[in-house]
Amino acid sequence: MNADIRTRLEKGIVDAPGPEDREFSFSGEDYAFLRAMLKERTGIELGPTKHNMVYARLAKRLRRLGMQSFRQYIEFIGSDAGREELGATLNALTTNLTKFFRENHHFEHLAGQALQEIRARAATGGRRLRIWSAGCSSGEEPYSIAITLLRAMPDIKQWDARILATDIDTEMVRRGAEGVYNASALEGIPHEIASKYFEPHGPDKVRLCAEARALISFKYLNLIEPWPMKGPFDVIFCRNVVIYFDKDTQRTLFDRYANLLAPGGFLYIGHSENLFGITERFKLLGRNIHRKIA
């Protein structure tokens, strides 16, 4: 199969072959099981019609393991021997689409109003800065934060500044920590940023500069489980993550973010997300930019 079609299938953009042409048998019951398991373990709700996407994303796992059917695969991931494979199942079912400086107005706000207020507070409270990229995928978001800080804070070495970047997908966390990307990921990024903060890494790859990498800790974290961090965070980015969660899961999550944010701290959410009917602990300041008020 051509690589482009395979990618489009995995993203759910085009339909996989109908049941009659499938390499592995995949029943409605199998889909219902995987859908419920994903919801329980990650909070992600797939909706009733994503059979083809699930089939396309998991078929390669079955192929790799030499399995004959989804039933056999489901039995395997439920067994002790299949515990590691269960992690691969969850990794395959998360949607990781991201890019550098996605929704750039958030980074402009961070460099402007947010840092201005954080600096004003630091005059009495000490030069501590904590930012969390929750659902960081392969790292483009936390690296965009790091570059924003490096550009906006010439005195950053005099600060205790840290970025925490977390995701449930262990492969994404690994890739983020590595900080290596296809050179094509820099398309659309101003030359001045690309040349200063990225280094060539082999023929078609680039790597984030050491200064940006040193600001970030990449960790596995499931947002619907207990968190080890105590905070407070000055800023939380949780963008394009909760679109897959139901309202109750969102309510609990945003309440926990409010608990962990410093008074007046900022929360950035994705362009198609909102907090209406979810929480009143934030005030909307601008395009999906919120301030903690309670």
Ligand SMILES: C[S@@+](CC[C@H](N)C(=O)[O-])C[C@H]1O[C@@H](n2cnc3c(N)ncnc32)[C@H](O)[C@@H]1O
């Ligand atoms: C579409 S990406 C968004 C990446 C980035 N925040 C952005 O906006 O470009 C969503 C990320 O949320 C992660 N995710 C989904 N459910 C999660 C959970 N329960 N805990 C932690 N991360 C989760 C996925 O693995 C995925 O990498």
